[in-house]
Amino acid sequence: MLRRSVLTLPALLPALASAQTPEPGTAARPLRVGVTQGVHAQVFEKVQTVLARDGFVTRAVEFGDFIQPNAALAAGDLDANAYQHLPFLEAQRAQRGYDFVPVGRTVLTLMGVFSRRLRSLDALPQGARIAIPNDPTNGGRALLLLAENGAFRLRPGVDHRATVADIADNPKRIRIVELEAASIVRALDDVDAAAITGNFAVPAGLNPLRDALARETEQSVYTVLVVVRRADADRPWARRLAGGYAHPEVKDFVVTTFGGAVIPGA
Incomplete structure (x- = not known):
């Protein structure tokens, strides 16, 4: 006797929601990356250009302080941010309970x-x-x-x-x-x-x-990181974003634009 599996509506809802939610990095759902104004925004603009050639779509969200980019990441208003070094991240995790992890390196600003x-x-x-x-x-x-x-x-x-x-x-x-x-x-x-x-x-x-x-x-402890929520650390889009910062064209841009005052970290 054959048994038929019957999925109830509550069981179907997560799958339906997943199917309806575009993957970050697409035109329908640009990857939202928080950066602080100035150098980090400027470097990310170059990263965006490099990633866009392969159809990976990102959107910069600029901030004027060091607190809001992490608050926005925790709230789900960002997918990642790229502005903080490891000592700052560790302090934020201890003080505010953020479950964030680094997935790549960007630049060192002296x-x-x-x-x-x-x-x-x-x-x-x-x-x-x-x-x-x-x-x-x-x-x-x-x-x-x-x-x-x-x-x-x-x-x-x-x-x-x-x-x-x-x-x-x-x-x-x-x-x-x-x-x-x-x-x-x-x-x-x-x-x-x-x-x-x-x-x-x-x-x-x-x-x-x-x-x-x-x-x-050049103290590497202060190199700025690409940071995401822990649950997203292994997502393909996180690896692609980190890879953008490691691209040779981005490294060359940092060296030629900032004359040694900002150093490629990836």
Whole structure:
């Protein structure tokens, strides 16, 4: 006796929904990628051009801060974002519970210390005011850079998670001004110096290689990542997006466009 399998409507709904939902990366459903304004938006525009040749359709969603791209990814308003390095991602996962993972690498934007008033950090006056990013990882990154170049001394053993409280010896009584990273360039005239990441410095005409009083070396821990929700990490579109950043044409674009201030990371 033959048995017939009967699928009820509730059992059919997931399959029907899947069939009706276009795959990300198509004209009917462009892949939504969050980037911050400036360098990351500019690099992604080149990635879009390369991917489009194979019919892979993407849409950039630009943000002016570091918090909203992850909030939008968690909410499902983005499929991926490409603006944060691993220390920042780890901090966001710990603080906000995001279940995100990296699937590729994009570029390294060097942080530099810039000044409208000084020609060297040795010339910092007593009570000098130095602006740094107010997000925990880039703030610690700035403090390390300043300490490595003699502005003050940090407690032994601290890393990119350093805070102002970790300043152990400050003979010039330097005052640290913590600001949103995107606003520091605009505040440069109001402080003695400022630590600015390359993604904000370069669009403002500041080249870390040429204009900075001090700058980072090529530390891979700060290379920006392509980030997705964990459930999407093995999706074909995630691999294609990451592969776009690794394309030789994109790497050549980064090298020729930014003159060494931004370094290909893929």
